[in-house]
Amino acid sequence: MIVTIANPAAGRGKGLHAIRALESAFRGIGANGVLTTQTGGDERRLVKEALSRGAKTIIVLGGDGTCSKVADEILRARADCRLALIPSGTGNDFAKTLGLGAARPLEAFQLATSGNAAHIDVGQADGHYFLNSCGFGFDASVLEASNRVRFLRGDAVYIYSALGQLFTYRGIEVSANGVPGVTRGRMLMVTVSNGRSLGGAFKIAPHASVLDGKLDACFFSDTNVVERVKLFVGAMRGTHIGMPSVMSASVQHFSLTFPISPLMEIDGELRVARSRTVDLQCLPAALSVIAAPGAIV
Numbered sequence: 001m002i003v004t005i006a007n008p009a010a011g012r013g014k015g016l017h018a019i020r021a022l023e024s025a026f027r028g029i030g031a032n033g034v035l036t037t038q039t040g041g042d043e044r045r046l047v048k049e050a051l052s053r054g055a056k057t058i059i060v061l062g063g064d065g066t067c068s069k070v071a072d073e074i075l076r077a078r079a080d081c082r083l084a085l086i087p088s089g090t091g092n093d094f095a096k097t098l099g100l101g102a103a104r105p106l107e108a109f110q111l112a113t114s115g116n117a118a119h120i121d122v123g124q125a126d127g128h129y130f131l132n133s134c135g136f137g138f139d140a141s142v143l144e145a146s147n148r149v150r151f152l153r154g155d156a157v158y159i160y161s162a163l164g165q166l167f168t169y170r171g172i173e174v175s176a177n178g179v180p181g182v183t184r185g186r187m188l189m190v191t192v193s194n195g196r197s198l199g200g201a202f203k204i205a206p207h208a209s210v211l212d213g214k215l216d217a218c219f220f221s222d223t224n225v226v227e228r229v230k231l232f233v234g235a236m237r238g239t240h241i242g243m244p245s246v247m248s249a250s251v252q253h254f255s256l257t258f259p260i261s262p263l264m265e266i267d268g269e270l271r272v273a274r275s276r277t278v279d280l281q282c283l284p285a286a287l288s289v290i291a292a293p294g295a296i297v
Contacts (some may be wrong), residue, residue, distance in 0.1 A: 063089015099295025171222030178254030203238030
């Protein structure tokens with residue numbers, strides 16, 4: 001059985017547009033096969049409802065945040081259920097991992113209902129599952145600022161917000177345990193990636209794989225504005241790895257400690273960590289997803 005969980009508020013209108021574009025396609029799986037979120041947090045309740053109906057595939061119409069919440073509930077339920085995606089968010093980073101970055105709603109729906117599944121790795125941070133990325137420092141601050149931007153859409157939201165934060169954000173003190181070559185220091189940001197892109201436009205982990213059983217941790221040392229601009233451009237191109245102020249490693253399990261419980265970004269959603277120390281790990285082949293042919297690496 002296939003059930004779709006749709007978020008009409010995703011992508012500042014993209015979700016509603018996609019729902020309307022797929023009305024006839026949705027009729028093909030029956031009216032009872034489409035569940036719509038009304039408020040934030042509805043995803044968990046709707047996943048439980050879908051699983052109680054016997055869903056073996058859940059299609060998410062929404063962005064990274066919606067998809068992450070649905071996946072989180074599937075994993076917590078230990079359900080034998082595949083995840084598919086119709087991307088309609090702002091950054092759509094996880095969609096890029098599935099080869100759906102530029103997919104039209106109908107194309108994505110057709111793949112979701114007929115494509116092949118693959119088992120991919122899932123990250124876990126502070127007890128929360130994530131599909132694409134988790135970030136601290138500048139990353140979380142940019143997301144917080146982007147939530148206040150109302151006059152832009154898509155990747156431009158994150159680029160605009162990041163440019164503003166480049167000149168005002170103050171770094172964070174971080175201690176790392178279990179990351180080769182990294183102990184402690186003042187960082188501009190720390191990103192922990194399962195997928196390769198962040199914020200839509202940034203190739204933050206160009207060598208990451210959702211099949212290798214590891215997370216790509218990237219530590220950006222705090223530095224002056226000129227160097228920050230170089231890092232910004234490098235991150236957009238994916239050429240920042242190897243810069244003097246960037247340290248990276250692929251690890252299965254490690255922890256980060258901050259002076260206070262940090263603000264963290266998990267798949268495009270903000271939350272404050274439960275304590276000063278955040279445990280992170282990769283769960284190999286933990287989730288079954290439907291992706292475009294040849295997309296999963």
